[in-house]
Amino acid sequence: MSVLPPVRRDRVIAQLPQYFRKEAAQHTKEDFNNKVKTACQEQRTGTVGRFKISKVIVVGDLAVGKTCLINRFCKDAFDKNYKATIGVDFEMERFEVLGVPFSLQLWDTAGQERFKCIASTYYRGAQVVIIAFDVTDVASLGHVRQWLEDALKENDPTAVQLFLVGTKKDLSSPAQYSQIEQDAIKIAQEISAEYWAVSSLTGENVKEFFFRVASLAFETNVLAELEKSGSRQIGDVVRINSTSNNLYTSSKKKQPSCCQ
Ligand SMILES: Nc1nc2c(ncn2[C@@H]2O[C@H](COP(=O)(O)OP(=O)(O)OP(=O)(O)O)[C@@H](O)[C@H]2O)c(=O)[nH]1
Numbered sequence: 723m724s725v726l727p728p729v730r731r732d733r734v735i736a737q738l739p740q741y742f743r744k745e746a747a748q749h750t751k752e753d754f755n756n757k758v759k760t761a762c763q764e765q766r767t768g769t770v771g772r773f774k775i776s777k778v779i780v781v782g783d784l785a786v787g788k789t790c791l792i793n794r795f796c797k798d799a800f801d802k803n804y805k806a807t808i809g810v811d812f813e814m815e816r817f818e819v820l821g822v823p824f825s826l827q828l829w830d831t832a833g834q835e836r837f838k839c840i841a842s843t844y845y846r847g848a849q850v851v852i853i854a855f856d857v858t859d860v861a862s863l864g865h866v867r868q869w870l871e872d873a874l875k876e877n878d879p880t881a882v883q884l885f886l887v888g889t890k891k892d893l894s895s896p897a898q899y900s901q902i903e904q905d906a907i908k909i910a911q912e913i914s915a916e917y918w919a920v921s922s923l924t925g926e927n928v929k930e931f932f933f934r935v936a937s938l939a940f941e942t943n944v945l946a947e948l949e950k951s952g953s954r955q956i957g958d959v960v961r962i963n964s965t966s967n968n969l970y971t972s973s974k975k976k977q978p979s980c981c982q
Pocket residue numbers: 782783784785786787788789790791801802803804805806807808831832833834889890891892893920921922923924
């Protein structure tokens with residue numbers, strides 16, 4: 723019996739959410755990968771949908787708005803008073819993507835130098851790294867590469883999905899914003915990150931952004947499961963039967979010829 727409540731209706735993702743800027747997107751396809759869609763329809767997503775939880779870390783300079791970003795999405799709340807994060811904090815968010823349950827563990831880390839050493843011990847095992855900068859503070863954009871380096875020290879750089887997020891869009895005039903966006907897109911391209919700009923005060927793009935993160939992380943996980951399973955059908959139960967000559971026996975009636 724499942725002890726978890728059903729996924730909230732406003733966390734259901736049926737279609738691939740689109741990128742923010744085409745020139746700095748992880749991919750520009752309009753829909754989920756066909757193999758992923760078929761696997762979801764046939765409930766062959768392996769550990770995804772059962773116990774797989776993807777870890778997401780949010781890093782960036784102090785006071786750029788990391789905590790506000792997470793709170794806007796998870797609690798639909800905004801606090802105008804700054805309260806520094808000491809070490810780390812985390813929130814769990816449950817989604818349903820193409821009918822499959824999928825969870826993100828969102829780690830909110832401290833940007834203040836004196837708390838950074840505690841926070842960095844929690845960077846390990848991240849599938850997604852979100853680097854936040856403040857669109858009204860050019861220096862915070864300048865520190866993006868340092869944050870990336872720190873985050874990748876603890877993770878496999880080839881396995882991490884990267885996002886660069888400009889925060890506090892509401893505080894910037896269109897002219898100021900478009901200036902910094904050009905620089906941000908350039909950096910995003912150089913570090914292979916997908917670029918977004920959001921406002922936690924107004925909520926602009928916040929839900930769209932996290933839906934995109936969840937969808938791309940989900941897609942990557944299902945593709946990895948499909949690859950891992952190789953010729954074996956994922957979703958099948960693997961039994962080890964000592965009385966059988968066959969070490970691996972699929973629970974499905976139809977077995978591959980090598981097991982007959
Ligand atoms: N106008 C506006 N202010 C924002 C926005 N996001 C955050 N702020 C403000 O910026 C300040 C810092 O926000 P936090 O979310 O606490 O910053 P942080 O990155 O978590 O800071 P650390 O925990 O110290 O690393 C607060 O006063 C927020 O109210 C936004 O989208 N618009």
